[in-house]
Amino acid sequence: MQEVTGLYVIAEMLRDILGHYLPAQYVDISMSLINIGVIFGIISMTAVVLVYGERKVSAFMQSRSGPNRVGPYGLLQTIADMFKLMSKEDIMPAGADKWMWILAPMILFIPAAAAYAVFPFDNQAVFADLNIGIFYFIAVSSQAVLPFLMAGWASNNKYALIGGMRTVAQMLSYEVPMVLSILGVVMMVGSMRMSDIVAAQQNVWFIVLQPIAFVVYVITATAEINRAPFDLVEGESEIVAGPFTEYTGMRFALFFLAEYANLFAVSAIATTLFLGGWHGPWLPGWVWFFLKVAGMVFLFMWFRWTFPRLRIDQLMALGWKVLLPLALVNVVITGVGMYIYQLLS
């Protein structure tokens, strides 16, 4: 029996305490509700922390000091921004398709939040350890295309519509190499369950065995979450703000909440697949998990503030002519390598 540590112990303690007051079946239900609450807490906290982090990192990259007026080191800047967004007037464009326009930012948040169900935050701390774990993540996160398109189309604005069209072109074509790069890892583990993938990296992280897959994954993930240098969807110098052009106040904030939730999500997947998940010496597992995710988030921010934006044709050429063949070659190399390894051992 494996020694249990960290978050699982906390969950067991909670379960014990609840068990004194409630019958067994209600304990299970309330534990799921608590887990869901914690996940939503994590999502909202990451948005707040990452917006502040992004502004500080961008300031660091550009030799500025960034937010430093609201609270110590400007830590309360995001809170102030939130109040500002909440108090803004809610403007709906005249020719908008009303219900689609209202629903788009809300629907966008659903796949972003649903993806969090399969993240292994710590040993045994995963909300739903599905046997198709990573495939579930791919399926759910691919649903983010439609809300962007809905927002772009319903706004009745040509820049928004162009942004929506670009979303489809970009997200659908970068999904293919992304899935193929993940396939390399799945082949080595022989399972799509997240806990199995983490367990297989107890000794060697997959970034060592799958360096090509890691590079392809990081590039395609940047494109999937529409961040610079692949932020053509909202390229402000070309199409104002793409699908967000006509949104104000909290509706606009919902798009950003989803964007930062997705940023955390792809970083968490990179951590789980390539950086050994919660495995690490001395510190508890969840601390390692969040440290590695923070490292990945910093990498994505570093990309954003140091690379210039690509042109749309360069983007498509990179996706189909470079990343896709590279990912396919990686799958072949992985297969051959596994066969040779089996022959030798």
Place this chain on the structure above:
Amino acid sequence: MNEWAYTAAFFIFAAVTVASAVGVVTKNDLVHSSLLLALCFVGVSGLYVLLQADFLAAVQLLVYNGAIAIVFVLGTMLTRRSIRHGTNHSEADAPSRLIGLISGLFVAVTLGVIATTPWNYSSAGAVQDTPAVLGRLILTDYMIAMEVAAVLLLAAMIGAIVLAKGVDEE
């Protein structure tokens, strides 16, 4: 308790599926129809989850709902925006009545067959690790079917590329 939740979930997913499917046919706007079709597929994948076919549910979401985005784009690009609220007419003339009649007959016949078939209930439990079993079946027993589908898709892809490249005028 569990049984009750299962039944409730089934009826919710079934209602979502049927209601959005009706919406696909009756909506006047092509874009609304395609979005409702996406909702319909989500409902179907929910039903797959209830049948413990989770791999199939994920495939349903990934493949079918991914294709909806393409339907959406084609729907916007091939219809004129000025008449966008009449892009999916259901006219009350002879052809659509005939089609309605045929579909109604089809539904009636299917329901009749379902009601009169003596069903065999399997006592075997659901397969726990579906991806592994599916993978083994596809690469052994159903190898030829998969290869045929793969060749068909390849032919379709080559055809699409040829069509998209256009004719060389020389």
